[in-house]
Amino acid sequence: MGDVVGLVRTHSSDEDIKNSIEKALNLIDFKPKCAVKSVDIKANLCYYWDATTGYTTDPRVVAGIIDCIRERYGSDINIRVVEADATAMRTKHAFLMLGYEKLAEEKNVELFNLSKDEIHEENVHVNGRGIVFQIPQSLLKSDLFINVPKLKIMRDTKITCALKNIFGCIASPRKIVYHPILNEAIVGINKILHPDLTIVDGLVALGRFPIQLGLIMISKDQFSIDWIASQIMGFNPSKIKFLKIAMKEKLGNLEGIRTSGENVITFKKIFPKENFFSSKRWWDIQLGLFNLYREVVNDVVPPILEKDKS
């Protein structure tokens, strides 16, 4: 069953951000499933580019969430900001470089690398295919699991937002091994890990270029968030492959999806939509022609364009 997606406009001061998150929580009338003693906040720290590039979650949004959570559920709850190592990113560096160490000190929260957690392997079937994931166990035990993704376009999947950010929880750093089946893998991991709440950091969103969107988006249902996010980013959500698979796998349902607060159009109008030259198709054409040139001419390839075949 889909759910309500709250859209709140925010400005960039710390106070505005916190107030917008509070307003967003009220918009969806959020109530936790149990008494809150422990909270895990999954930011999106996919690489070392800071929030102003549109790539990673703004620590100010996480700070706003921490403040709201403490005001609502008490100042003594344990809060962790979590992320796992990625193929090219190491969490320990990302926490430092993206301002999370400073945040942890200021807000007295723990920074936790999910790749260092107790890991169990789980096998999930998606589209008739078995996929094995390394699952950080502590994530399954938190009273309140909050997903804080970015709003971005991505060559491989067209969009990346709520469901894709959970893909980042896989403990194994070499997530690139899932890329040939990325759409299925996104759905698969979301069959295991279920955030209680998603708060999208749309302060700066990433289309063909970064844009100050000034948006906080919220929902209890990740699929609903991604459905609305696709619309904002100028895509037809029914054509996003992992959303189609999610519906087939009963992870998402169109019924019940509705928005509350600001209008989608307001944000859609200013989002820098994908065009041919920023699309995967154009990238594939370029790489294809380049590889053909290399094969025929036997020219040298800069390491940055070299694919490891070993």
Place this chain on the structure above:
Amino acid sequence: MNVGMIGLGHMGMLHLKNCLHVDSVKVVAAADSSKRALKKAKLVGIKNLYTDYHDLLSDSVDVDTVIISLPNFLHFNSIKLSLEAGFNVFVEKPMAITVDDCRKIVKLVEKSDGKFMVGHCMRFINGIEKMKEIADEGRIGNLEVVTLEQLLNGPFAHGVDFTPVPEWWFDPKKNGGGVLMDLGYHVIDLFRFFVGGDSKILFSCFDHKFNLSFEDGAIVILVSSDSSIKGIINIGWYQKLVFPEYNFRAILHGNAGYVTSDNLVPRNIYLHAVKEGTKNLLRKIVRKKIKPLSYSYYYESYYKELQHFFDCIKNDSDPSISAIDGLKTLELIEEAYKTSSETQFP
């Protein structure tokens, strides 16, 4: 010439592949601690492979020349051992990470019979060569001010094959410094190249946007030793660019005009790649030698510097970039670090 590759990381692999296109050069050995890297070397036909470069140096299966592309902190020892073993040595920049080590290298080179060159590749960019020529011909009058800018991803770039940034890049004891040691090394050397003499630092000011213990952005002002030519340098690792975008610019301001790299490097890098790629294709069809990497004006400089080094060995001439250049550049970097201690960006 029989070449041994020491280090097969990002730059080492590029040098290896470039060597395969240089006439009269045969790569006979390669060393790297990574078995994956050695596997790649094997794929391009390198027979003698070592996980420890010391073994390559002592085993030296007919090797007469080594190309060193190790992490910065390993440059000094590997240069020392290679020179002592009598090899011709080409080393990636920086020559070493301290001025003291650079001075020792200068002495070792003086004692050595082999050729020695540091990879100051930017001097070999066609547009830079042209700028130098224009300035030397006096076409812009007296050179007054040189501005140099280079802003890009630095070590934080990742290519189509995602690999983590090597850990040594995060350790100031191993990288020798941040953006100043990386991009700054190139542009400070370019200032020296254009000025043609010694220089000193007037001002430097660093940025730490990434919260690391070394700088990721820097503004440096320097001046020729007779104070007649000033240089303004703006460098940063903080700009996220996607290959083939390349944010580099040099302007030479004279009292009779100016010349800018913007007019001498391809304005449209895609069109340039297609044009040069087509020329190489035609060369291939008529069985002429291709011009490696000419489709990328920046990467072509890496091929040209190696070609120059091997030409010098062949003709028994001195490479245009000496150990003294490596030392002078590092002296300026060290001076910039000292100057900066009280001038940090807020």
